[in-house]
Amino acid sequence: DIQMTQTPSSMPASLGERVTISCRASQGISNYLNWYQQKPDGTIKPLIYYTSNLQSGVPSRFSGSGSGTDYSLTISSLEPEDFAMYYCQQYDSSPWTFGGGTKLELK
Amino acid sequence: QVQLKESGPGLVQPSQTLSLTCTVSGLSLTSNSVSWIRQPPGKGLEWMGVIWSNGGTDYNSAIKSRLSISRDTSKSQVFLKMNSLQTEDTAMYFCARNFYGYNYWYFDFWGPGTMVTVSS
Numbered sequence: 094d095i096q097m098t099q100t101p102s103s104m105p106a107s108l109g110e111r112v113t114i115s116c117r118a119s120q121g122i123s124n125y126l127n128w129y130q131q132k133p134d135g136t137i138k139p140l141i142y143y144t145s146n147l148q149s150g151v152p153s154r155f156s157g158s159g160s161g162t163d164y165s166l167t168i169s170s171l172e173p174e175d176f177a178m179y180y181c182q183q184y185d186s187s188p189w190t191f192g193g194g195t196k197l198e199l200k
Numbered sequence: 201q202v203q204l205k206e207s208g209p210g211l212v213q214p215s216q217t218l219s220l221t222c223t224v225s226g227l228s229l230t231s232n233s234v235s236w237i238r239q240p241p242g243k244g245l246e247w248m249g250v251i252w253s254n255g256g257t258d259y260n261s262a263i264k265s266r267l268s269i270s271r272d273t274s275k276s277q278v279f280l281k282m283n284s285l286q287t288e289d290t291a292m293y294f295c296a297r298n299f300y301g302y303n304y305w306y307f308d309f310w311g312p313g314t315m316v317t318v319s320s
Contacts, residue, residue: 094261094262125304127306127307129245129307135292135312135313136310136312137294137296137307137310138310139306139307139308142301142304142305142306143301143303143304143306146304148306148308180244180245182245182247182306182307184305184306187258187260188247188260188261188262189247190247191244191245191246191247192244193244194244194245
């Protein structure tokens with residue numbers, strides 16, 4: 094199975110701050126990498142698919158990049174609604190696996 | 201409008217079988233694939249398995265021997281059955297649609313989840 098390691102596991106940040114979350118795969122995943130946001134009420138929604146494609150309706154302050162084994166999600170300027178959990182997910186090979194998550198907290 | 205909603209017993213005794221239902225609306229199961237994903241309390245997400253639009257299935261090898269996913273297309277329902285439940289199976293269980301494009305796919309719509317506690 095491909096292991097996905099997200100760093101950091103938690104991140105205190107301030108409104109308006111630029112933040113980057115990293116996701117490293119245990120082997121190359123050919124850009125087959127998605128990002129999801131989970132709100133405190135448990136609701137999950139997609140943010141980025143295929144490394145860098147913005148899901149419809151997601152604000153442009155979210156962006157994704159990476160290649161090979163290393164990927165990242167960047168939020169250019171934090172808004173109040175962005176404080177949530179974030180997960181990366183690979184679909185290069187089954188079983189499809191998620192990172193352990195990053196909790197974005199208000200500093 | 202695509203919607204998915206999970207339902208289940210809430211509490212299951214150890215060694216028993218879990219049965220969950222995912223009821224979908226706004227999409228046809230004959231042209232869409234649906235996955236089950238779970239999340240233990242305070243932990244991350246684990247993909248469990250998928251039922252493809254053609255009715256075929258694939259499972260996470262870690263739980264494959266205990267898991268079965270099926271569907272009733274006429275009722276727009278997807279079912280999960282997992283046997284020999286243990287306390288570590290306590291989790292929120294989600295169903296989600298697999299959305300496909302050229303050279304990519306992702307889970308685009310998720311249900312709100314149903315909590316399952318394994319306890320005597």
